[in-house]
Amino acid sequence: MSISIFNTIGCGAVGRSRTLTLLAFVVAGLFSSCKKDETDAKTYEVFLPSNFPAPEYDLSQNPVTKEGFELGRKLFYDPIMSRDSTIACADCHISFSAFSHPDHAVSHGIDGLLGKRNALPVQNLIWQSSYFWDGGVGQMDFIPLNAITNPVEMDEDPAHVVAKLNANANYRGLFKAAFAGQDTVTGPHMLQALAQFMAMLVSANSRYDHHVRNEPGGNMSAQELTGLQVFQEKCATCHATDLFTDRQYRNNGILNSFTIDHGRNEVSTLPEDVGKFRVPSLRNVALTAPYMHNGKFKTLEAVLEHYASGVKDSPTLDPLLKQNGQLGIPLTAGDKEALLAFLKTLTDQDFARDVRFQK
């Protein structure tokens, strides 16, 4: 595997990678060059909603251009990224479900192989500083390396993807247009183009957003407002802020023991992290079933029933879910109905139907 082709991407802090191969790939000489590509392509505006905190990703290091974004989109939809050219990113991340994988408890990749985790939606990534259920990737730009090399996802060598792209005159032209007229496709440019596409995937136009920003289209019913209140009392410590996550790793009691998947422990190796997973955002949650890292629940009703009566005890169970020796979160039938109504106000159809993000 050629390391040199990837040695100029990014200038930020490199995050943890999940495998040593990836680490070697990513770290070796990586941040030696921090000179930005000169490009006169028109900068694409990334939506920065006023109800969100400041982004974590430094857009100035990889400014989104029309050409870069469109190239990233083409790559995202192209199975050329996988070993046998059968699987595209978009096969597991489908736009109408906020780029999650509907009806799949766990992902389904190359040769029909099953992974062990539910595909996360791809949205609002520039507000995160770690990715995946266990935080195994610490830089948005490197996410595709993980998918490409994962033996049950795309099972391909990123250097070989770059070689395939270089052998394709159309792609060479598109890379040249996006990146300062260079004649060869490089690994860093491939990652930058995908990052530009992913940076644009901002979802913040749900009815709830219009409501909190006092915009037209923000009317909420009495029941939805009750749901918001219940949510703030009972859920918002973990599903915090308008990102609906405190970006921490916690165990919410879906299993008694975590044998198949150790969660955050697989990255940190700390025993106290077994069974902890990243608190997921609840944006577009009505579109992203099934739920939890292992796709355990098919419906939001089942998720609410879990919190009300199904929480399982284990050594790392979050203390918030075991107060006064009582497991779970007390919810009346009315609370559940109101919560359900509220969660549905987090659906952003402008995002899920945005033609700019489709093939």
Ligand code: HEC
């Ligand atoms: C075979 C299905 C599959 C394919 C193909 C796939 N992914 Fe994923 N993706 C997943 C799963 C499953 C997860 C969650 C993995 C985990 O947490 O360990 C994920 C996680 C992600 C995340 C993390 C989101 C977050 O909030 O942390 C991003 C972004 C992403 N994928 C982008 C991509 C890109 C870009 C490609 C193509 C290069 C791709 N994926 C290909 C299944 C897939």
Ligand code: HEC
């Ligand atoms: C102690 C922190 C905590 C509290 C309190 C909490 N959650 Fe969660 N929630 C999590 C974690 C962690 C996960 C992911 C667990 C996993 O996949 O293993 C999660 C997952 C979810 C999911 C699945 C999302 C997806 O995309 O798969 C939904 C829906 C959800 N929570 C709703 C709620 C609601 C509604 C409440 C309040 C009744 C609530 N949560 C309270 C931590 C919490």
